[in-house]
Amino acid sequence: MIDTKPPLHVLIVENNSSDSEAIAKLVHQQSGSVRVSVARDGDEALAVLASAAGRPDGQPNLIVLDLGLVGLDGRDVLRAIKADPRLRHIPVVVFTGSNRMTDVRIAYESGASTFIRKPADFEGFARTVALILEYWAEAAVLPEEETVSP
Amino acid sequence: MPNQLRPVQILLVEDNPHDIEITVRALKKGQIKNELVIARDGEEALDLLFAPEPRSALPGLILLDLNLPKVGGIEVLEAIKKDKELKKIPVIVLTTSSREEDVVRSYDLGVNTFITKPVGFDDFMRVVATIREYWILIATLPRMAQSHSGPRNGKEQAS
Numbered sequence: 001m002i003d004t005k006p007p008l009h010v011l012i013v014e015n016n017s018s019d020s021e022a023i024a025k026l027v028h029q030q031s032g033s034v035r036v037s038v039a040r041d042g043d044e045a046l047a048v049l050a051s052a053a054g055r056p057d058g059q060p061n062l063i064v065l066d067l068g069l070v071g072l073d074g075r076d077v078l079r080a081i082k083a084d085p086r087l088r089h090i091p092v093v094v095f096t097g098s099n100r101m102t103d104v105r106i107a108y109e110s111g112a113s114t115f116i117r118k119p120a121d122f123e124g125f126a127r128t129v130a131l132i133l134e135y136w137a138e139a140a141v142l143p144e145e146e147t148v149s150p
Numbered sequence: 151m152p153n154q155l156r157p158v159q160i161l162l163v164e165d166n167p168h169d170i171e172i173t174v175r176a177l178k179k180g181q182i183k184n185e186l187v188i189a190r191d192g193e194e195a196l197d198l199l200f201a202p203e204p205r206s207a208l209p210g211l212i213l214l215d216l217n218l219p220k221v222g223g224i225e226v227l228e229a230i231k232k233d234k235e236l237k238k239i240p241v242i243v244l245t246t247s248s249r250e251e252d253v254v255r256s257y258d259l260g261v262n263t264f265i266t267k268p269v270g271f272d273d274f275m276r277v278v279a280t281i282r283e284y285w286i287l288i289a290t291l292p293r294m295a296q297s298h299s300g301p302r303n304g305k306e307q308a309s
Contacts, residue, residue: 089257101293108238108292113262115290128288135284139277141264143254 006144008137009035011060013045013077014095015070019118023064023095026129031137042072046080053086060090061142064132065112067096067103075106082111089143093132157184158210158291163195163226164188164244165218172271173213173244176278182286184211192221196229199236208294209239211285216245216252224255231260238292242281 010027014020017040024036037060039045045065052058063081067074074096081087091113096103099117107115116132119125136142160177164170170188177186187209189195195218199208212230216223223243230236240262245252248266256264265281268274285291 089254091257091263104290105238105292108240111260114240114284115292116288117290131280131284131288135263135280139263139265139280139284141248141253141266143257144250 005137006061006142007033007035008062008133008142009037009060010062010064010136011037011039011045011048013039013042013063013065013069013074015040015066015068019066022122022125023129026126027133030130030133034133034137042069042074042077042080045077046072049081049084049087049090062136063090063092064095065092067094067098067107075103075110078107078110078112091136091140091142093136095128095132157182158294159185159187159207161195161198161209161212162186162188163190163192163212163214163218163223165190165215169215169267169274172274173278176275177282179275179279180282180286182282184286192218192223192226194220195226196221199230200233208236210291210294212239212241213244213281214241216243216247216256224252224259227256227259227261239294240285240289240291242285244278244281 012020012023014023020038020040024038027034027036037048039048049060052060065074065078069077074094078092078094081090081092088111092111094107094112094115095118097118104115116128119128162170162173164173174186187198189198214223214226218226223245227241227243230239230241237260243256243261243264244267246267253264265277268277
């Protein structure tokens with residue numbers, strides 16, 4: 001039985017520093033217990049995840065992923081995460097400015113948990129981040145890392 | 151404002167009448183325009199999703215209990231996530247189980263979220279409200295075509 005939830009550790013994969021800072025700030029405002037890591041591109045994200053895998057204090061248990069990354073495309077990052085038996089159980093929330101239905105379809109087919117379009121206005125952006133946090137921190141149950149084996 | 155061009159159909163797979171009532175009530179409290187379809191066991195869910203003839207639109211969101219008669223929820227989840235067309239439908243497991251093995255197995259099979267049903271009525275309503283707000287208000291759901299006659303569980307149907 002799961003008596004207590006593991007603390008939420010969110011990895012934000014976002015090359016736009018304004019957006020990543022806004023998300024991190026909004027998360028901290030809503031909950032002081034949520035840990036936030038930031039990767040500015042796909043290669044950094046995969047490196048962070050690879051180095052954290054297997055370390056009980058290190059691995060994110062939620063990934064918020066922009067698709068419009070510099071270098072390694074966000075779609076390829078998603079596929080790489082879902083193809084890795086050490087990482088595939090981590091929910092990935094695609095949070096992106098894209099409004100193309102092909103991106104929606106590809107994201108879900110590739111194993112993204114959710115596709116969410118970034119609102120253009122700050123109020124909508126803040127409300128969306130708050131809901132993402134509420135959903136994953138309060139409602140969702142995430143697997144305990146030490147019980148996940150490749 | 152719903153974040154869809156047209157409201158998607160929501161499939162609730164649940165055998166407990168009390169839980170069906172609370173879930174439907176909590177979903178409709180948000181005045182959602184989505185059609186709700188209920189399957190009361192795993193077999194009925196699979197029949198709806200793998201209909202042999204084209205019929206009305208496939209659901210764009212599935213709420214799935216694990217403790218189901220006839221065909222269990224894990225088997226239903228596996229069938230959905232192994233199907234080339236159906237796998238893009240978000241599946242939220244909403245179950246009384248809080249067993250770690252169910253959580254891990256569900257995420258390994260590709261569940262979009264695993265949620266344990268709260269025991270209290272108010273907490274249950276609140277969790278379903280959060281599900282509603284997250285998936286109907288802010289998430290973009292994939293557009294689904296009509297149901298197809300693809301093989302169920304990866305096995306070819308008998309001709």
